[in-house]
Amino acid sequence: MARKANGDDSPNERDLALKLRQLALVDRVLGLEAENARLKKACDEEERLRAELQAVYASRTWALGSAMKRVVHPFGARRAR
Amino acid sequence: MNRSSAGGGDGFPLVTFVIPVSGVQVQEPMPILSSLYAQDSSDWDAVVVRTAIPSLKQMLGERVAEVRVEVGATLAKAMNHGLEKARGRFVAFLSSDDRLQPNAISVLASVLAEDSDVAFTDEIVNGEVFSKPAFSPERLRGQFYLRNLTVYRRTLVGELGGIRSGVDGAEVYDLALRSTRGSRRVEHAATPVFTGGDRPLASLWGTTESDALRATKQVLDEHLKATGGGTVDAVSESGIHHTRRAVLGEPLVSIVIPTRGGSAVVRGEQRNMVIEVVRSIVDRSTYGNYEIVVVIDEVAEKSTRQELARLGGSRLRFVEWTRPFNFSEKINTGVLHARGEYVLLLNDDTEVITPGWIEPMLALAQLPRAALVGSMLYFEDDTIQHAGHAYYRRDVTHIGMHSERGASGPWGAFLLEREVQGVTCACALVRKSVFLEAGGLSTLLPGNFNDVDLSMKMASLGYQSYWTPYSELYHFESKSRNPRVAKFEIDTAWGRWEHLLWDSPFWPTDPHEVFKADQEP
Numbered sequence: 288m289a290r291k292a293n294g295d296d297s298p299n300e301r302d303l304a305l306k307l308r309q310l311a312l313v314d315r316v317l318g319l320e321a322e323n324a325r326l327k328k329a330c331d332e333e334e335r336l337r338a339e340l341q342a343v344y345a346s347r348t349w350a351l352g353s354a355m356k357r358v359v360h361p362f363g364a365r366r367a368r
Numbered sequence: 369m370n371r372s373s374a375g376g377g378d379g380f381p382l383v384t385f386v387i388p389v390s391g392v393q394v395q396e397p398m399p400i401l402s403s404l405y406a407q408d409s410s411d412w413d414a415v416v417v418r419t420a421i422p423s424l425k426q427m428l429g430e431r432v433a434e435v436r437v438e439v440g441a442t443l444a445k446a447m448n449h450g451l452e453k454a455r456g457r458f459v460a461f462l463s464s465d466d467r468l469q470p471n472a473i474s475v476l477a478s479v480l481a482e483d484s485d486v487a488f489t490d491e492i493v494n495g496e497v498f499s500k501p502a503f504s505p506e507r508l509r510g511q512f513y514l515r516n517l518t519v520y521r522r523t524l525v526g527e528l529g530g531i532r533s534g535v536d537g538a539e540v541y542d543l544a545l546r547s548t549r550g551s552r553r554v555e556h557a558a559t560p561v562f563t564g565g566d567r568p569l570a571s572l573w574g575t576t577e578s579d580a581l582r583a584t585k586q587v588l589d590e591h592l593k594a595t596g597g598g599t600v601d602a603v604s605e606s607g608i609h610h611t612r613r614a615v616l617g618e619p620l621v622s623i624v625i626p627t628r629g630g631s632a633v634v635r636g637e638q639r640n641m642v643i644e645v646v647r648s649i650v651d652r653s654t655y656g657n658y659e660i661v662v663v664i665d666e667v668a669e670k671s672t673r674q675e676l677a678r679l680g681g682s683r684l685r686f687v688e689w690t691r692p693f694n695f696s697e698k699i700n701t702g703v704l705h706a707r708g709e710y711v712l713l714l715n716d717d718t719e720v721i722t723p724g725w726i727e728p729m730l731a732l733a734q735l736p737r738a739a740l741v742g743s744m745l746y747f748e749d750d751t752i753q754h755a756g757h758a759y760y761r762r763d764v765t766h767i768g769m770h771s772e773r774g775a776s777g778p779w780g781a782f783l784l785e786r787e788v789q790g791v792t793c794a795c796a797l798v799r800k801s802v803f804l805e806a807g808g809l810s811t812l813l814p815g816n817f818n819d820v821d822l823s824m825k826m827a828s829l830g831y832q833s834y835w836t837p838y839s840e841l842y843h844f845e846s847k848s849r850n851p852r853v854a855k856f857e858i859d860t861a862w863g864r865w866e867h868l869l870w871d872s873p874f875w876p877t878d879p880h881e882v883f884k885a886d887q888e889p
Contacts, residue, residue: 297687297705306704307697313807317825321864328867 382411382477383519384456388446389464390419390573397427398464399565405429409473416464417450443573444533451522451530458487458519461531461540463572465565466516472561476519479555486547487555488518491562498779502873503554506732506834507786509591509598509611512541513779516569517562520547535587537570537580542587549595558876577605584609596735608780612838613731621658621726621797622706623649626689626698627716629668634748634844640672641716641844646679648720655726658712660684663702696809696818699793703803711803715794718745721840728838729797732785739831740798740823742791743839744782746773753843754795755781756788756835757823758879760872762862764820766792767835767879774885778877787874788835790823794843802831810860816853817861824865 298306343349387400404414414432418424419439428434435453437446447461458480469475472489480487491498500513507513520543525531528546535542548554565572570580584603588611592598597614604610627642634644646660660680664673666688676684687705689698703711710733712726729741745754747770755768755777768775768782776783793809796819806825809818823833862869872879 297685303701303704307700310700310704310804310808311811313805314810314812314825315807317807317828318810318812318821318860318864321824321828321868325864325867 380455380457381413382409382456382480383458383460383473384454384522385412385414386417386447386450386454386459386461387414387464388417388443388450388461388569388573389424400462400464400466400468401428401432403466403468403470403472404431406470407468407473408470409477411477412473413456415450415453417446419446442533442536443570443575444531444535444539446573447531447539451525454522456522459522459525460517460519461543461569462516463565463567463569465567465572467563467565468517469561469563471559472517475557475559475561479557480519481553481555484553484555485521485524485551486514486518486544486553487557488514489557489562490560491515491517491564492560493564497560499558499560499876500556501787501876502556503548504787504874505548505595506613506735507784508545508548509588509595510609510784510786511607511780512544514544515562516540516564518544524551535583537575537577538583538587540569541584545587545591549591581605598731606780608776608783611785612728613735613785615655615727615731616734618655618657619710619730620708621655621710621712621730622661622703622708622800623658623712623714624661624663624699624702624706625714625716626663626695626702627668628665629672632717632844640675643672643675643679645714645716645718645720646676646684650679650683652720652723653726654724655730658683658726659707661687661702661706663687663689663698663705665689694811694814696811696814700808700811703800703808706800709800710797711800712797713793713795715843717844718795719842719844721746721842722838725839725841726797728785728836732834732836733797733799735832735834737831738799739802739826739833740791740793740796740819741833742788742835743795743841744835744837745792745795745841745843748842748844752782753845754792755837756786756875757790757792757820757833758872758875759789759820759824759865759869760875760879762866762869764817764861764869765879767875768883769880771883772885775883777883778881781875782883783837785834785836785838788833789827789872789874790820790833791835792843793819793822794845795839795841798826802826805829806831812860813857816857821861821864824868827868 416424416428416432416434418434418436424434433453435449437449451459476487490500524547531539532542581603585600588600588609599612601610625642629642631638631640660683662676664686687702699713710730729743732738732741742756747753750773752768752771754766758765758767768777806822806829810821813821
């Protein structure tokens with residue numbers, strides 16, 4: 288892959304391959320940790336929105352509105368919970 | 369975060385405003401008092417320090433106490449007198465001309481936690497909103513950007529011995545520098561709730577501009593000495609001060625340049641890119657202890673290698689590259705061959721401008737917990753290509769792109785060494801051990817966003833990136849490679865960091881804004 292052109296104390300071919308693999312492994316771990324944090328944040332947001340929606344469904348305003356809809360449109364109120 | 373909206377505790381207010389007024393300046397009503405009494409929070413009180421002999425009591429109202437100092441007393445003495453009378457958990461020092469928005473105290477209360485030491489807000493300056501970066505200690509040594517509506521924990525100010533005398537005109541800057549050096553937390557309320565008066569506190573107290581500049585130099589000198597060293601080259605009435613960190617020792621810096629050895633047209637002439645960048649390094653660098661590691665493709669011509677060897681001499685080493693293009697892997701390979709304690713990643717489509725280009729980057733890279741340090745890069749047409757990265761509203765971009773060379777940028781930001789979220793790896797200096805700890809450049813990102821990713825990886829490990837305007841290069845961007853972005857690169861980079869690419873704490877305004885050279889800071 289890469290070899291030195293002039294003689295020096297650079298890593299040999301085998302050491303280099305090992306170190307490159309180690310770097311790649313560290314990179315994958317940090318990347319997975321970041322991806323996990325991103326998904327957790329998205330998940331938390333989804334849970335927050337779900338709770339907010341449940342609160343709306345459980346509210347008196349929603350119940351009253353749904354009841355009114357059933358009265359005004361008795362055959363078209365299927366969306367109400 | 370444990371936010372405090374319960375005030376100072378024990379019946380004491382959250383903030384005491386100390387307002388020194390000299391005898392000649394009193395106007396009724398004082399703008400600062402009018403705006404304090406208009407606050408939507410009652411979590412404050414104030415102390416007016418006067419030199420005038422007649423009491424001002426009837427114009428102060430019930431929340432404002434007064435103390436007197438003798439005519440001719442220094443501003444520091446007046447501020448300390450006020451401090452003795454202060455009861456708030458935090459104190460701020462304002463002029464009688466200053467004005468607060470009605471929600472100023474509430475906004476401050478919303479960011480102050482139990483263990484906060486200092487907090488500052490955005491403000492309105494000459495009718496324009498100054499959206500400030502998050503606390504940036506390196507920027508602070510070049511610009512007192514916290515400015516006057518900054519509250520300090522009163523006990524901390526006491527521990528520091530109060531306001532220093534002998535630094536006339538720089539008392540508050542000095543307090544900001546000293547109080548933030550060891551602070552547990554410095555908070556930023558990103559809401560413009562303050563408008564400074566036409567005349568700053570020190571000038572109302574009669575301090576001359578030249579005395580204030582002399583004092584500013586003194587406090588910056590002392591600050592640099594207390595925080596790792598550095599020099600103050602110049603202080604300016606503009607508020608942009610030229611200070612530099614010191615390079616500690618003379619560590620070996622390995623300049624790693626990946627190249628195919630190709631040519632491109634620059635300024636109307638065909639040039640071999642890697643030869644010219646190496647020539648500029650050798651001709652212009654003033655830093656003595658560096659080596660050049662050229663990671664070179666096997667397709668490169670023999671004559672290119674010969675010329676590089678001639679130019680670089682014993683400083684230059686080749687690492688042969690025989691695999692398909694992967695910028696990240698090439699850089700990682702070069703770094704693994706580097707002998708230096710520090711590595712400077714450099715594209716072959718660059719050219720050094722500033723002779724002392726390595727030193728300012730190295731000095732910042734030597735700071736504790738420093739990540740990547742970037743430099744000022746210009747396109748061929750002398751417009752700015754890079755003044756740091758900003759990750760803003762899920763976009764990643766170069767700050768200042770296409771602004772004219774010589775532009776000072778918003779509030780002087782192009783002239784100041786400062787904290788950034790990240791920098792381009794077209795030119796970036798970093799301690800080699802930090803590069804390795806972060807796993808180097810991700811080989812999953814062979815061509816694009818590997819620098820964004822590296823900056824974010826280092827940030828996730830607790831390291832801070834910096835940018836300096838004192839190191840200037842040309843970057844003839846993508847003259848030597850295909851600039852196309854692949855979808856998988858976007859998926860990979862955003863898959864990792866999208867949730868953190870929104871706020872841009874160190875560049876809170878639109879980073880795409882373009883500035884002209886004649887714009888004043």
